[in-house]
Amino acid sequence: MSAFQPECESTELRARVDSFVRTEVIPAEAALDAGGADRAVALRGLRDSARGAGLWALPLPAELGGGGLTFQQYAALAESEGASDHGPAALGSAPLLDVLMLGRYGGARVREEYLGGLVSGELRSCYAMTEPDVPGSAPLLTRTRAEPRPDGGWSVTGRKWFTSGADGADLVTVMARTGGTAGDREGLTLFAVPTGSPGFRVVRELPVFGASGQYEIALDRVLVPADHVLGRGDDALAIAGERLALGRTLRCLRWLGQAQRAFELMCERAATRDGSHGPLAGNQLVQQHVFDALLALRTTRPLVHEAVALIAAGQDARTEVGLAKVAAARMLQQVADSAIQVYGAAGLGPDTALPSLFRGGRAARILDGPDELHITSVARRVLRDHGWAPGSPIRG
Template sequence: MPSARAQVIADKVEAFVRNVVVPYERDPRCGFHGPADDLVEELRAKAHAAGVLSPHILPDGSHLSQRETAVVLIRSGLSPLGPVACNTAAPDEGNMYLLGKVGTPEQKERFLTPLVTGVARSAFFMTEPASEGGAGSDPSMMLTSCRQDGNHWVINGRKAFITGAQGAKVGIVMAKSDDGACMFLVELPDPAIRIERVLDTIDSSMPGGHSVVMLDNLRVPADQMLGASGEGFKYAQVRLSPARLSHCMRWLGGVIRAQEIATAYACQRHAFGKPLVDHEGVGFMLAENLIDIRQCQLMIDWCASVLDTGSLATAESSMAKVAVSEALMRIADKCVQVMGGTGVSGDTVVEQIFREVRAFRIYDGPTEVHKWSLAKKIKRDFGQATAA
């Protein structure tokens, strides 16, 4: 059962999303590359007035536990615009978590506060173009370089699929020094960071879309490095497991909404003398969705409980990401199928949720990469057990 405080926050978030945010889903400012910045500002102003802006972060700056966060973020995800409005969306939510964990007091004041208050968006610059052999699912392939020059670092490279870079005010840039991976905080825009193009992708819920970016002699003061040179991958792990699970939370909210819409359609639409839901081929799909939804809830809660022990939960988050993303795809696909032609049209949000969930099977690590990582762990654990 969720804690009393999490339940109160979640109920407020759900009421706000359903009553205030959902009507904006047809707003013309929701574009192919995500909602426009003026729409984001308008929604966040309303969230602030309703007391649900950054609801997972308490007034004293502390975070809800991961299990509590799950209850809240699932509700925020009932609309694709909900996380944007409530400031629980990627990449901002993950970046806030990372800065809260490893940022210095000065870095938090300068870079974290604008994110928590919702006046700034952020981007996480890690992935690189596949055509150049850069880092993707394997971050050790990183080509972006950084070298120290006096009291600054100079960064050069190209990044790809950088969510929210267009319009972001805060950036976290990963690059490789002679010591290993590094992370830097940067103020945006910066003339040395050029957006070459915003990619046309299957999803459309994230402000700014996903960009290809050139870093051309970007100079960053040394005090804007997170931690020390060579610690970047360690910090990436601090961020990635919770952020991966947060994606599961938000899109579980989305498919719960899709299930509601598909259920209403199946109960009201008649064919061959009876409501669609009375045909086993339809009713069974909705029943299977209920089972998958419950399993997703349990998987998220289990992984969140491991994170709450202080563990990085690397293997657990991989298992959760695979299980939940694949289940969400099954649910969204069945909702589209139940609704027939209406399901593939823009008349309801179900079509968008289907597209978003399809992209999620790739984002934050494709299913196959997580399975490969888990298989390596199985082999490693077997070796250790037999050697003991």
Template sequence: MNFELELEHRMIKDLVARFVNDELIPLEAAAMAREADGQRFALLADERARLDERSRQLGLWGLDAPLDAGGSDLSAVAMVGVNEAIGTTVTPYVLPPDSPNLRMLCDSADDAQRARYLDPYARGVTRSAMAISEPDAGSDPGALSTTAERDGDGWVLNGRKIWISHASEADWTIVMALTDRSKGKRGGISAFIVERDTPGFIIERRIPMIGGLSTYEIVLENCRLPATQLLGREGEGFVPMQGRLSNRRLEMAAWCIGRAERAVALLCEYAKQRTTFGVPLAERQAVQWWVADALTRIHACRLMTYEAAARVDAGQDARTQISMVKVFATEMAWTVIDHAMQTLGAMGMTKELPLQQMASEARLMRIFEGPSEVHRWVVARSVL
């Protein structure tokens, strides 16, 4: 049993870490300052363009995209290492393209869809979004009410989607809809690719979230699509959707490892310098225990995440393990970051340091892609 990344994958992780340190972390202060002034926590267009160009130059574009689409086709295990490095910064940038939507296209797209959507997406020409949740259907896909009904040789979609990230800048969105209500998630859910300018596809509102982030609500109002926009086969959208969610949950776990490691580093740096009542914080037992617990939890989380990713690479069913990882990683990161903020005191609350942004994002990740309670239910259900 090997607990280390292969040499090639370690080299890629190290390259990403240098990219983070040289290009991303220097942008944190400006992004946090804009958010503190009431703007969104986002990169400026020129900042994103420069990062895109630099990541291309370094060969970091499309790391898990298929070889025939110009990518490196990295394994799930290798991508955990990549995302650990990305997770050490709060600068809102992820190496393009967005992996989960990419994987869903790889799993379901036909040749024409690969040419129209997958290939440009893998090259970074287009951006995407994913529309699953609804006002009355969050973690239970069986409760979806958005419908797709046949109309001649096409489809008509009606419904409402919510909590959609990147909807405003997406060139196309994967929309999950009911095509057979009687079958529900067991053969009644299909996926559709909806281009941004399609009549009846309406971005109704932006929803501000904690940490200066945003999601969107989408309305589908007699949204007519040709048959070519059905992604995969009719009624077979649920399994690829679950695969897409599993991919994102592994990403989140890796980000949490990176966030927690950065938080511990900030904690230790401050604790060595700060003296209270004549004693360095680093000599306080409470602080020492927080550090020890943090390092232990990070180590455990890393092993859990790599094991789950290895199952994915081996083609095994990893849903239960990924649910375990989703709960453990997000709650671990939240606790570690909270202890770092407590150690730094008032300085930990400022928007001059990344801890407050890390805390907001860690809190969001305990909800996004399935709340902890639902994942605990999934784990328990596997044995009860």
């Protein structure tokens, strides 16, 4: 870990989270990755252990049974928790985005029926915005439609994909068009849709480089009560933007933890593995991998925590989140790739977490907005601040 550390009221709490992930979660990854009954049993045991250790749902509201940490306090722990993809689920922080969104914008009925169960782990939720035939970076082109019903409710029809955790979820938040045409900023609404509703189904799993967790879903005239609309009904883009900024930053924190894990594996391999001319650590090309990986980690971490600080302060963090997201995704892919190179053939097989970490790094550059989207958005914002007007005439 670098000398740079975000503020945290309890270094001891951070150490406890780190120890739990390393000694409890990581050894259970094979069972958790297997899915099915093996995953359910392993996850249940980890959650019971997390509750017993006082580490359950640390960033979720205390009045709902969570730990009540602020976002900035949780950010100091999220890197350690995220060293394993299964860390957030095992420690109960996985529903953080949905709990915050439903708590702020859900109606009384939605809050009463779902928030407590999400925090306790008895219920699961997911978020569906991306569609098969529409670029995920263009929500204005959403084709899923919601038609008003005489009783004040809505009938929702459409398809979504790359919906994380849809299989087994009890509630899915769906973005649908309630008015206007494709491309209009107005007429987009978020609905809290119970997955037990007639017409809702999980179409198929969408493995990402062989890993499970993403799904395609379909809604065929699913009836949604009027009190399951989030916000005012016409502010879906604002709610989604708030969620995306927070979600991307959380992912960055977890990617830091995964990259740190890959870095430690690489260094341990270099220090203990002998090549034809002695320890790998004595090879300058191996030293180059170590240096470049450490540089990527140390330069990315402050970018991520700058975004955290701005979000926590309620300030505009679009530029900082864009910078952090691109930097952290690239960093994870780079560090995992270097670690695999140092490991050689062993880094490609099932005996280390490196294939999983590399897969996550590559997917990170597309999920939650591809690199190109963030690069363009940040650059255009900065240039506008310097007087550039898109479409301005060429100066002679």
